[in-house]
Amino acid sequence: MSLLLDVQDLTVRFALPRAGLFAPRHYLEAVRQVSFQLEAGKALGIVGESGSGKTTTAMAAIRLTESSSGKVLFEGQDLLTLTDEQMRQRRRDVQLIFQDPYSSLNPRARVADIVREPMDLMDIGTMAERQARVVELFKLVGLRPDQLNLFPHQFSGGQRQRISIARALTTNPRLLVCDEPVSALDVAIQAQILNLLARLKSELGLSYLFISHDLGVVRHVCDDVAVMYLGKIVEKAPKKALFDAPQHPYTQALLSAAPSLARRKSRGYVRPLKISGDPPSPINPPKGCAFADRCPKAQEVCRLTQPALQAVGDTDVACHFPG
Amino acid sequence: MSEQDILNAGAESPALEAWRMFRRNIPALFGVVMLTVIVAATLYGTFFYSGDPFEIVWAPHEVPGATPEFPLGTDYLGRNIVAGMLTGGGPTLAVGAAAAAITMVIGIALGALAGYYGGWVDNLLMRITEFFQVLPALLFAMVLVTLLDPTLTTIAFAIGVVSWPQTARLTRAEFLKIKELEYVTAARAIGARNKRIIWRVILPNAMPPLIVSATLTIGVAILFEAGLSFLGLGDPNTMSWGLMIGANRDYILDAWWPVTFPGVAIFCTVFAVSLIGDGLNDAFNPKLRER
Amino acid sequence: MSALLQINDLRVTFRTRYGEVTALDSVSLHVNAGETLGVVGESGCGKSITALSVMGLIPQPPGKIAGGEILLNGEDLTKVSEARMRGLRGSEVAMIFQEPMTSLNPVFTVGDQIAEAIMLHQKVSADQAMKDAIALLDRVGIPSPDRRARDFPHQLSGGMRQRVMIAMAVSCRPKVLIADEPTTALDVTVQAQIFDLLNEIQRDFGAAIVLITHDMGAISEMADRVAVMYAGRVIEDASADDVLDMPLHPYARGLINCIPNLGRDDDSLAEIPGVVPPLHLLGAGCAFADRCAHKAPRCAVEKPLLINHGHHPAACHAVEEGRL
Numbered sequence: 001m002s003l004l005l006d007v008q009d010l011t012v013r014f015a016l017p018r019a020g021l022f023a024p025r026h027y028l029e030a031v032r033q034v035s036f037q038l039e040a041g042k043a044l045g046i047v048g049e050s051g052s053g054k055t056t057t058a059m060a061a062i063r064l065t066e067s068s069s070g071k072v073l074f075e076g077q078d079l080l081t082l083t084d085e086q087m088r089q090r091r092r093d094v095q096l097i098f099q100d101p102y103s104s105l106n107p108r109a110r111v112a113d114i115v116r117e118p119m120d121l122m123d124i125g126t127m128a129e130r131q132a133r134v135v136e137l138f139k140l141v142g143l144r145p146d147q148l149n150l151f152p153h154q155f156s157g158g159q160r161q162r163i164s165i166a167r168a169l170t171t172n173p174r175l176l177v178c179d180e181p182v183s184a185l186d187v188a189i190q191a192q193i194l195n196l197l198a199r200l201k202s203e204l205g206l207s208y209l210f211i212s213h214d215l216g217v218v219r220h221v222c223d224d225v226a227v228m229y230l231g232k233i234v235e236k237a238p239k240k241a242l243f244d245a246p247q248h249p250y251t252q253a254l255l256s257a258a259p260s261l262a263r264r265k266s267r268g269y270v271r272p273l274k275i276s277g278d279p280p281s282p283i284n285p286p287k288g289c290a291f292a293d294r295c296p297k298a299q300e301v302c303r304l305t306q307p308a309l310q311a312v313g314d315t316d317v318a319c320h321f322p323g
Numbered sequence: 324m325s326e327q328d329i330l331n332a333g334a335e336s337p338a339l340e341a342w343r344m345f346r347r348n349i350p351a352l353f354g355v356v357m358l359t360v361i362v363a364a365t366l367y368g369t370f371f372y373s374g375d376p377f378e379i380v381w382a383p384h385e386v387p388g389a390t391p392e393f394p395l396g397t398d399y400l401g402r403n404i405v406a407g408m409l410t411g412g413g414p415t416l417a418v419g420a421a422a423a424a425i426t427m428v429i430g431i432a433l434g435a436l437a438g439y440y441g442g443w444v445d446n447l448l449m450r451i452t453e454f455f456q457v458l459p460a461l462l463f464a465m466v467l468v469t470l471l472d473p474t475l476t477t478i479a480f481a482i483g484v485v486s487w488p489q490t491a492r493l494t495r496a497e498f499l500k501i502k503e504l505e506y507v508t509a510a511r512a513i514g515a516r517n518k519r520i521i522w523r524v525i526l527p528n529a530m531p532p533l534i535v536s537a538t539l540t541i542g543v544a545i546l547f548e549a550g551l552s553f554l555g556l557g558d559p560n561t562m563s564w565g566l567m568i569g570a571n572r573d574y575i576l577d578a579w580w581p582v583t584f585p586g587v588a589i590f591c592t593v594f595a596v597s598l599i600g601d602g603l604n605d606a607f608n609p610k611l612r613e614r
Numbered sequence: 615m616s617a618l619l620q621i622n623d624l625r626v627t628f629r630t631r632y633g634e635v636t637a638l639d640s641v642s643l644h645v646n647a648g649e650t651l652g653v654v655g656e657s658g659c660g661k662s663i664t665a666l667s668v669m670g671l672i673p674q675p676p677g678k679i680a681g682g683e684i685l686l687n688g689e690d691l692t693k694v695s696e697a698r699m700r701g702l703r704g705s706e707v708a709m710i711f712q713e714p715m716t717s718l719n720p721v722f723t724v725g726d727q728i729a730e731a732i733m734l735h736q737k738v739s740a741d742q743a744m745k746d747a748i749a750l751l752d753r754v755g756i757p758s759p760d761r762r763a764r765d766f767p768h769q770l771s772g773g774m775r776q777r778v779m780i781a782m783a784v785s786c787r788p789k790v791l792i793a794d795e796p797t798t799a800l801d802v803t804v805q806a807q808i809f810d811l812l813n814e815i816q817r818d819f820g821a822a823i824v825l826i827t828h829d830m831g832a833i834s835e836m837a838d839r840v841a842v843m844y845a846g847r848v849i850e851d852a853s854a855d856d857v858l859d860m861p862l863h864p865y866a867r868g869l870i871n872c873i874p875n876l877g878r879d880d881d882s883l884a885e886i887p888g889v890v891p892p893l894h895l896l897g898a899g900c901a902f903a904d905r906c907a908h909k910a911p912r913c914a915v916e917k918p919l920l921i922n923h924g925h926h927p928a929a930c931h932a933v934e935e936g937r938l
Contacts, residue, residue, distance in 0.1 A: 049801035049802065049803060049804075050801055062512070064508055064511060064512060088514045088516070089514070091512060091513060091514040092514065094512075095512060095513070096508075096509065096512040098505040098508070098509065099505075100505055103504045103505045103506060104504075104505035104506050104508075104509050105506055105509075106506045106509075106510075106524060106528070107337060107506075107528065108337055108527045108528055117510075117513060117515075118513035118514065121513055121514045121515055121519075122513075122514055151337065153337075156889045158889065164509075167509070167513070170513075171513070186656040186657055186828065186890075187656065187828060187829075187830070187869060187872055187873060188656060188868060188869060188872055188885075188886035189889070190872065190874075191872035191873075191874075191883040191884060191885045191886070192885050192886075192887075194874065194883055195882055195883055195885060198882070213801065213802065214874075215802075216831075216873060216874035216875060217874050219874060219875075220874035220883065253803055254802060254803065256806070257802045257803045257805065257806035258802050258831070259805075259809075259829055259830075259831025259832045259834065259835050260831050260834065260835075260875070261830060261831060261834045261858055261870065261873070261875065262834070262875075263831075263834055263835050264834055264835070264854065264855065264858070265650070265813075265834070265835060265836055265837060265838060265854065266838065266853070266854055266855050269835060271806060271810060274806070274807070274810065275803055275807075276755070276807065278771040278773055278774070278804065
């Protein structure tokens, strides 16, 4: 297995607006020294709640958000040190699918043009070849060629997501970043898109960086899973290890909170692990473990020192008291 | 019925859809008819009423209707008002359109750059915009026209220079809103350069309010030109409605018609343009489409 | 014994640019005291319209209650005066919305808003109402409630705001609490907190809860009974266990099987092909027929009725004919 993406100590800081003209500038660290690896042909899920920095991590990894430090080695080449023009050329290898199928397609362009645009920009092939490729992509994602000249608003949410996927596949990318690709869709449509993504992964040998808040979806699509909390990865493991034996209390809480058909009110189900409160503010992160305030296992040491990622079996976990 | 047939029911391109809305708007259509009549009259009217509008052809202050040759009467020098109305319309409309075009070009260019790049670019451009905004527009335009010699070109230029800040602000606001949308990130993700994103992705989507604003700017520019002419700063060698009002204003108490007819013409033009602008605004507003 | 809330053959129409469309078509539901009814379906299936009808909040026009009855304790809500409805709203039947930010007034403190809701229905002094409001905030699990009562909605997190909404909804001990996608805007850990809170509230206050959701997992954890809705009709109505373990209607089966399950690895998810047809294009037959693998000629011409064909009620010809 070859390493496709190797992210090392990626950090993203956003400058907050100053309180006054001469007030000191404050920063928000949305992503704090995040490292992960993705092998070719695999899917890595990044799971977390809003504000966990999961989307920012993915966007920074493909340089759509500026990062302040770290390395992103894509096939051994650090994307963060490329010039703008070099990065522009590299974009054919890293593509992106968005959450909202309504705002991710230019409403004033016909869908054939939307799907063809990456080839126009990269100057790939002749016009006739590009048109043929668009038709091929349309069939690949389950759309009909007679829909080529329509506008985005003439499609349903699920179909728009297919168009978005077709556009992302146009340049034969190796890495596809999927940012909550099904969370805006109705459940029945979700299944259609998830099956399509699974099929494309095996047929085209794609690798996914899959961002989601939905553990069920991640379990369905991904090979490995990283759980983020307040800008840091708190647990990273192969799918089976993570779902069968979660090590971090936050992962356990997430699993216990996610609704499941197996838990029935009629059978007197009561949630075993209850956590209270909300995540702390990323503007002023706590000194110790970010989860300490909500953690049932927290001790004095948790509030004082940040736990580092350490290996427990197949799992990497950042917790003083894992398991 | 297939899925696509269901979704296609009544759907078409955004521009066509806007036109369909516009077509149903009676006041806006009335505006179009009115403007067409005015433009046609200024373009072809001289076929029927040839002759120099500056030429003194009759006794001064002939009452409208008194002499069949001069249905709208004559002005204080005895010039034919009908001839003035018909030949003066062209320059008035031309100045209005040219000034609106200049306004839009400057406003959109600066607003787009400020909104898209943000940061110091935005700061610099917005301070410049504010500088122009705090100057009293009419006074500033008067200064420019005086400095540059009043010709139609300089007047259009002066009006454009004083009225672009609003357009720049509107463009900037639209850009700030649209650049956060995912299709803009999508364009970056497929390797589009900034130039393409600004002009080919964001601007077309920002156009609806800008088109409305451009339409209304034409009306404002026509009033502006009239205002300058009224103050005696118009181009004295080209007949325009504003010039007619400006030249005759001293005698308004003796003879109402030399001022009133061009005034009504300006009013009708601006009114028609406003109706069209309103209609476009409604047509581009997707929220009204469901009705 | 008759149910606390009983909806019989409710029909609601809306005037649109496509003419009059039927948003709800012979919808019958009931919920007993102390019970949770889950109403599940995709967007546009009519589940929110059902909730708004019970609250008397259907905008009229363009909406119209064209038939049927909504009986709350035997009183038909479709026939009561607006004044009576205002009196019932909040005190007898209350509602929690999806987006707590937009359902709270941004210019008043949350304490004021709860106190106002209390004073609308109870003759108490302003001081007492504020004390009650703080007690309610404490009851819904908001830490340091006396300080939080002086906060404005934007100063609270999404989960806190939803707790405030719940406090406001239960301030007058309503008999029926309608929760319309109460956790869709929230993170899963916060969603779990809100679900647990709703269950506690139900135990303490004995209220009947109507939980409207698109999430079968939420139904499983929260509901005693389930009504599955599709295109403005109830297509299956039974106990949660019956629907989840033995769904009859092909749509209900699809909804349950298309969820990626936390508890198992599955290679491929069941799909429901196509999309929900827009209401104005519904024909004479079953609205699900075009997406259904068990479609028969009869399905295109005759609407199936919600009848018990053996196990539990389902509106499907294939179930009736034993083809399923």
